[in-house]
Amino acid sequence: MNARVDAVSINKAAQIFGDHMAALRPDPPYTVSEWADKNRKLSSKSSPEPGPWRTSRVPYLREIMDCLSAYSPIQTVNVMKGVQIGMSEAGFNFVGYVIDHAPGPIMYVMPTISMMKKFSKARIDPMIEGSPSLREKIPPARSRDSGNTQEQKDFDNGVLVMTGANSGAGLRGLPMRYLVLDEVDGYPESADDDGDPVSLAVDRTSAHLARRKIFKLSTPLYKETSRIGPAFREGDQRYYNVKCEKCGTLQPITWDKIKWEPGKPETAAFVCSAHDPNTGELCEHRHPEHRKRHLCREKGHGGDAEWIPTAVPVDAKTRSYHLSALYSQWYTWEQCVRRFLLVKDDPAKLQPFINNVLGEEWESLGGEKLDPETLFAKREEFMSGFDAELPAGTALLTAGVDVQPDRLELEVVAWGRDEESWSVAYHVLPGDPSELEVWDQLDEILRTRFRHPALEDGMKIMATAIDTGGANTQDAYRYVRPREGRRIWGIKGYAGKRPVWPKKPSRNNKGKINLYAIGVDSAKEVVTARLAKVGAGVSGAGACHFPMDRDQEYFQQLTAERKVVRFTKGFKHIEWHLPDKARNESFDCRVYAYAALQGLILGGINLNRRAATVERTMKEKGNPVKQEEQKAPEPVAEDAPEEPGSQEAESTPKNAGAITARKKKKRRVVASPFMG
Numbered sequence: 014m015n016a017r018v019d020a021v022s023i024n025k026a027a028q029i030f031g032d033h034m035a036a037l038r039p040d041p042p043y044t045v046s047e048w049a050d051k052n053r054k055l056s057s058k059s060s061p062e063p064g065p066w067r068t069s070r071v072p073y074l075r076e077i078m079d080c081l082s083a084y085s086p087i088q089t090v091n092v093m094k095g096v097q098i099g100m101s102e103a104g105f106n107f108v109g110y111v112i113d114h115a116p117g118p119i120m121y122v123m124p125t126i127s128m129m130k131k132f133s134k135a136r137i138d139p140m141i142e143g144s145p146s147l148r149e150k151i152p153p154a155r156s157r158d159s160g161n162t163q164e165q166k167d168f169d170n171g172v173l174v175m176t177g178a179n180s181g182a183g184l185r186g187l188p189m190r191y192l193v194l195d196e197v198d199g200y201p202e203s204a205d206d207d208g209d210p211v212s213l214a215v216d217r218t219s220a221h222l223a224r225r226k227i228f229k230l231s232t233p234l235y236k237e238t239s240r241i242g243p244a245f246r247e248g249d250q251r252y253y254n255v256k257c258e259k260c261g262t263l264q265p266i267t268w269d270k271i272k273w274e275p276g277k278p279e280t281a282a283f284v285c286s287a288h289d290p291n292t293g294e295l296c297e298h299r300h301p302e303h304r305k306r307h308l309c310r311e312k313g314h315g316g317d318a319e320w321i322p323t324a325v326p327v328d329a330k331t332r333s334y335h336l337s338a339l340y341s342q343w344y345t346w347e348q349c350v351r352r353f354l355l356v357k358d359d360p361a362k363l364q365p366f367i368n369n370v371l372g373e374e375w376e377s378l379g380g381e382k383l384d385p386e387t388l389f390a391k392r393e394e395f396m397s398g399f400d401a402e403l404p405a406g407t408a409l410l411t412a413g414v415d416v417q418p419d420r421l422e423l424e425v426v427a428w429g430r431d432e433e434s435w436s437v438a439y440h441v442l443p444g445d446p447s448e449l450e451v452w453d454q455l456d457e458i459l460r461t462r463f464r465h466p467a468l469e470d471g472m473k474i475m476a477t478a479i480d481t482g483g484a485n486t487q488d489a490y491r492y493v494r495p496r497e498g499r500r501i502w503g504i505k506g507y508a509g510k511r512p513v514w515p516k517k518p519s520r521n522n523k524g525k526i527n528l529y530a531i532g533v534d535s536a537k538e539v540v541t542a543r544l545a546k547v548g549a550g551v552s553g554a555g556a557c558h559f560p561m562d563r564d565q566e567y568f569q570q571l572t573a574e575r576k577v578v579r580f581t582k583g584f585k586h587i588e589w590h591l592p593d594k595a596r597n598e599s600f601d602c603r604v605y606a607y608a609a610l611q612g613l614i615l616g617g618i619n620l621n622r623r624a625a626t627v628e629r630t631m632k633e634k635g636n637p638v639k640q641e642e643q644k645a646p647e648p649v650a651e652d653a654p655e656e657p658g659s660q661e662a663e664s665t666p667k668n669a670g671a672i673t674a675r676k677k678k679k680r681r682v683v684a685s686p687f688m689g
Contacts, residue, residue: 045078048114049106052146056139061343066106071099072311073253073340076320080332081107081226083115088330091244092230095338095372100230104193105140107228108173111191113146116171117221119191122184122214124199126177133163133175141166178214181207188220197231197240199510211240236374237587248333249322253340255283255308256317259298262287263321266308266339268371272299273350281346283308283339302346309340337372344370359431359555360542383544383575385568388559391548397437397560402464403427403472404435404558405631408623411613412459412477413605415598416446416485421455424602425463425474428610430624431554434543436563437463439599446485452492459501467630475618476500478609480601481528490524497527504608506533508588513539514611531608537574537589540603544572570599 046068053066068075077100080087094100104121111119121137123129138154141147150168152161160167164183165174176183178200184207192214204210211229218225231241254263264270266283273281283305285296300308310316320334338344349370356362364375396402403410406429414423425438440458444451462471481489481503493503502518503526511532518527543555559568573595576587591597614620 042082042084043114044082044084045103045106045110046075048110049078052113052144053106053109053140054143055102056143058139059136060102066102069310069314070342071102072309072314072316072318073320073336074099074103075311075314077334078103078106081228082110086330087332088225089227089248089328089332090229091241091248091331091333092228092336093233093241093245093333093372094230094336095341096232096369097338097341097344098336099341100336101136101195104195104228104230105136107191107193107226108137109140109144109147112150112166112168112171112173116169117190118172118174118187119193120174120176120189120214120217121193122176122178122195122200122210124177124196124201125179126183129175129177130163137166137173137175178204178210181205181213184210184213184217187217189214189217190221190225192218192225192227194227194229195231197229197244198234199231200240201510232368232372233374234368235587236376239374242374245333245335246324247327248324248331249326250324251320251322251332251334253309253334253336254319254321257285257287257296257298258300258304258308260285260287260289260296262296263317263319266337268337268339268349271339271346271349273346278347278350278354281350283346305340305346306342309342335372338370356554358546358553360545361539361555364542383541383572385565385572388544388547388568388572389563389565392559392561392563393549395435395558395560397439397562399425399438399440399458399461399463401437402466403437404429405466406430406433406624406627407435407437407465407472408620408627409610409613409618410437410463410472410474411606411609412474413602413607413609414455414477414479415601415605416480416483416489417598418446418484420444421446421451422598422602423455423458424599424606426603426606426610428620430621432610432620433553433556433558435558436560436603439563439567439602446488452488455492456496459499465627467627467634476502476609476613478502478504478529478531478605478612480605481505481524487524490522490526494524494526500609500613502527502529502609502612504529504531504605506531506604508534511535513608514615516615529608529612531605533604534587534589536604536608536611537600538576540600540607541576566596567599570596571603572600573597574600 049066050068055063055066057063062070068078077090077092079085080090092100108119108121111117121129121132123132141151151166154161164176165172167173172187174183174187174189178184178197181204184204194211194214197211200210202209204213207213215227218227229241229244233239233241236242252265254265256263262285264285264287270284270286271281272284273279281302283300285298285300287296288294289296307316309318312319322332326332339346339349352366352370356366367373367375395404404427407427408429410425410427412423412425414421421442421444423438423440423442424436427435427437429435442451442454442458444454446452459474459477462473465472477500479489479493479501481493482505489503493501503524505528507530509532511530511534513532513536515530518529520527522528543557546556547559549558574589574591574597577590610620
């Protein structure tokens with residue numbers, strides 16, 4: 014009897030001891046990708062593929078997400094990326110994982126406060142609503158509930174704080190264990206006056222130095238000022254290698270390995286670049302688009318692809334990844350090729366392809382200065398001046414006017430297909446801008462109807478941009494105000510990151526005109542980049558043509574400014590520098606004429622459609638546009654055809670000078686009524 018009791022007691026003690034040891038045993042590793050596959054639901058509001066999250070659809074994200082898991086020793090993950098690869102979703106999965114599995118304070122930083130608010134409403138809220146495990150942790154938003162707002166989501170043992178990199182106050186406050194820095198190349202140089210927003214945000218994690226997680230991701234921009242580029246080079250610089258289906262060589266999918274038959278983008282394929290080590294023979298096996306998904310399956314999950322480091326990191330706890338849109342399941346190689354063919358000849362349009370598709374930094378001219386002598390030598394034999402006949406490829410005209418204390422200077426630029434341009438007139442009008450005489454001369458010039466081989470009545474200047482800065486602001490206002498219906502627009506240039514033409518003008522000025530704040534740095538970037546494509550032997554997208562009567566002074570002014578990298582309060586930024594005593598009026602006039610073109614395009618004018626109309630008219634007259642000047646028309650959206658001579662608006666609304674971006678409608682192009 015006693016022996017039986019002792020045996021039972023021993024068994025119970027062993028069971029209790031076993032249960033106790035099991036409680037002390039750490040949980041098996043639970044990764045971000047496992048959490049996402051189990052809990053994440055994609056909303057139709059924010060995803061093209063609503064429903065349960067599947068990491069198998071984006072296998073290249075698995076390792077990146079799992080580095081952010083609680084068990085991983087990696088503390089910093091830097092990703093330089095292209096578009097349409099789902100990297101932002103990896104950041105959202107990380108946020109959900111923290112809320113549900115590894116609670117703690119987490120901060121998500123977007124470039125601006127306004128972007129953060131849109132992001133919170135369009136991405137975070139649907140993620141919480143669609144995932145039951147998150148919905149249980151975060152109560153529904155109520156008007157008086159400060160625990161669930163656009164800027165903050167409270168949950169057990171943690172809080173999600175969302176802010177913009179332009180807010181110094183938002184980047185100060187509580188210490189953070191987790192940090193997501195999204196699109197860091199779009200951050201301002203300084204958060205208010207507090208300094209670099211990335212440094213401010215990272216400083217918030219110093220209290221959790223041993224357990225912090227920092228996820229930094231961005232599409233790169235300029236190499237000179239990029240944040241994600243240096244961050245990528247600080248890590249081990251991993252590339253996603255796929256295995257050739259013929260020779261078995263692991264290699265990344267890069268642009269130089271995407272090949273297609275001439276004129277057939279639909280044949281684009283990934284071509285193996287490996288060679289036989291014995292014979293030296295190239296493999297050159299073609300992998301068509303439909304094999305992409307198979308190629309990208311990662312090792313250990315039904316495939317052979319894997320991330321391979323190519324450098325020694327500065328810190329062993331930092332990893333960095335590069336991933337281009339060439340891996341995307343939603344962006345085909347054919348789409349990449351078609352986009353490349355559209356922009357390859359225009360440096361200004363090539364940059365977004367390099368940044369967004371290839372996920373690489375754009376390395377521009379930097380401190381180099383264009384050679385005016387080279388441009389002078391590339392002048393061409395075509396007529397210019399107000400009495401000359403326009404080049405056959407001209408689709409519309411714009412003018413840029415620079416106001417100086419003792420004169421006005423203007424350039425009239427002819428624009429053809431894909432923004433090919435011709436300088437068709439340049440004039441200096443001496444006179445005091447405070448007097449009416451010089452403005453009357455300008456008005457007469459802007460009413461000039463240029464002779465065009467396709468148009469019996471000639472072609473008028475469609476839009477004019479007049480600089481209102483400087484000492485004669487009120488004089489410029491007085492001239493512009495009654496002429497806005499003729500698309501004579503008052504502009505004011507602003508440096509920094511902003512679009513060439515704004516979505517809407519401001520009337521907050523003493524002249525009460527529609528004043529357009531143009532991004533001169535962006536415009537200068539385009540104009541300067543296109544000066545690399547000059548001369549009689551070039552044509553097509555962005556090509557520039559200058560007549561023989563442009564003198565050396567014109568080109569000296571056109572190339573007077575150069576981009577330089579400067580440090581202000583320790584922060585690196587790019588600015589345009591004009592040397593002392595140098596003049597740049599011709600450069601300014603060209604920038605303003607280009608800005609006027611962008612104003613027309615934003616308001617609804619389709620430049621290529623107008624070019625196609627001119628081509629048809631020339632062909633009907635038996636004088637077709639030369640193929641080297643104009644390429645075949647591209648398909649455009651169907652709408653009412655434009656008459657080649659309809660340069661003036663049929664009606665002028667009350668606020669005629671104010672143009673706004675047209676609303677997008679399916680199968681229909683809607684333009685402002687005064688746009689012609």
